Amino acid sequence: MIADLQCVVLDCSHPAQLAEFYRALLGGEVNRWDQRWACSDDWATLHTSSGLVLAFQRAADYRPPIWPDPARPQQFHLDFGVADLDRAQEQVLALGATVLDVAADERSWRIYADPAGHPFCLVHHLPHSV
Template sequence: MIGALQCVVLDCPEPVSLARFYQALVGGTVNRRDRRWALNDEWATLHLPSGQVLAFQGVDDYRPPRWPDGTHPQQFHLDVGVADLDAGHQQVLAYGAKLLDDGGGTRGWRIYADPAGHPFCLVLERPPQST
């Protein structure tokens, strides 16, 4: 092993605003003090309850991915498990997400873009099958 993953970094035009979007989506603390990073207008963090960290880096002339257009690839995406897909849908739209693909209404997932254009999925959590 060479090192340990510190965080996942998303490029965006407004770091604190996007950190707050993801805070509403998955919880956590925006811009908690951390010796690893200096916080400023061009860098924000979201410390998740699980211990993981998402970071948001301001980029001049930011160009969002365009799912599913391969000429502007998504680069990565997050899957967020939800117990109720319809309720999650309404909540992420209220926070500023845009629906990209409704999964045909029967697939158990939907694809959205966050306010900076990064794709993410809401995935229906299914209870374990009893045997």
């Protein structure tokens, strides 16, 4: 092993606002003290209950990706497992997400953008049987 994943960093215009969006989606604590970095107007973090840390970094002249335009590609995306796609969709839209894929047919996933334009997917996740 060469490294441990410390966090996933998302560029954006408003780090604190985007951290709050993901806190409402995933739970956790925004800007919890962590010796690995200092929070500021240009850097916010979200420590989730699963142990994942997302960080949000202010980028000068931030330009969001445009899905699926290769001239401004998505750069990355996050997949979130949910038990009920319809309910989860209502919740993320209420938080400020936008729908990127309007063809919500019988697929087991749907594609959205967070308030800063980063694509993410809600994926139907069946509970594991023991």
